[in-house]
Amino acid sequence: MKNIIFIAPHGTGKGTQCDLITKEFGFKHLSTGDLIRKAIKKQDAFAKELEETINSGKLVSDDIVLKMIKDYLEENKNAQGIIFDGYPRTLNQAYALDELMANIKETINVVFYLDITKEEALKRTLGRLICANCQKSYNKFYEGLKPKQEGICDVCGGALTARGDDTEEAFNNLFDVFMEQTLPILDYYQNKNILEKIDASKTQEEMFQKINEKIKEA
Numbered sequence: 736m737k738n739i740i741f742i743a744p745h746g747t748g749k750g751t752q753c754d755l756i757t758k759e760f761g762f763k764h765l766s767t768g769d770l771i772r773k774a775i776k777k778q779d780a781f782a783k784e785l786e787e788t789i790n791s792g793k794l795v796s797d798d799i800v801l802k803m804i805k806d807y808l809e810e811n812k813n814a815q816g817i818i819f820d821g822y823p824r825t826l827n828q829a830y831a832l833d834e835l836m837a838n839i840k841e842t843i844n845v846v847f848y849l850d851i852t853k854e855e856a857l858k859r860t861l862g863r864l865i866c867a868n869c870q871k872s873y874n875k876f877y878e879g880l881k882p883k884q885e886g887i888c889d890v891c892g893g894a895l896t897a898r899g900d901d902t903e904e905a906f907n908n909l910f911d912v913f914m915e916q917t918l919p920i921l922d923y924y925q926n927k928n929i930l931e932k933i934d935a936s937k938t939q940e941e942m943f944q945k946i947n948e949k950i951k952e953a
């Protein structure tokens with residue numbers, strides 16, 4: 736089994752890359768956000784506990800997230816590979832993940848960091864427009880991604896809207912916090928010689944070509 740980690744700031748197209756890898760290699764996509772959302776849907780005692788934590792504005796504890804990951808790996812032990820998306824976010828989580836993997840005789844093969852400047856990430860995030868009707872996405876700052884007619888979906892003629900939470904201030908905060916938390920993790924994996932930096936100013940196709948090669952080598 737090949738185990739890969741994706742680390743990327745907002746606006747790098749991480750979701751697209753995860754989808755492409757899933758299609759190409761048949762890997763399972765482990766997003767801790769999705770795991771939490773699925774657990775809440777079960778409406779059992781644990782779901783209630785999770786919901787209360789989140790509603791009170793707290794983060795789900797490391798121990799609980801790790802337990803969910805452990806269960807997920809157990810359920811998917813015959814998978815070709817696992818993509819860890821959005822985890823680990825802190826050094827402590829990286830240590831815990833290593834320990835968990837060692838216990839099940841697995842290892843992290845490669846860590847992809849989608850490298851982007853703050854300016855570029857800002858443009859991608861703030862330029863994003865979504866069709867309210869068919870959900871197709873556009874970006875008003877990029878030639879190939881602009882709608883043909885301003886504010887109108889090429890496909891269905893629906894109205895295009897910006898996401899309400901994509902403000903410059905919110906973006907700057909998110910990006911700074913992300914970098915502060917992430918740099919130590921990047922160093923950690925760099926020292927283990929498994930970090931691959933991918934230039935996220937390239938197109939999705941170019942990025943995937945590089946990622947594809949690295950996964951085959953891993």
Ligand SMILES: [Zn+2]
Nearest residue numbers: 866869888891
């Ligand atoms: Zn549309």
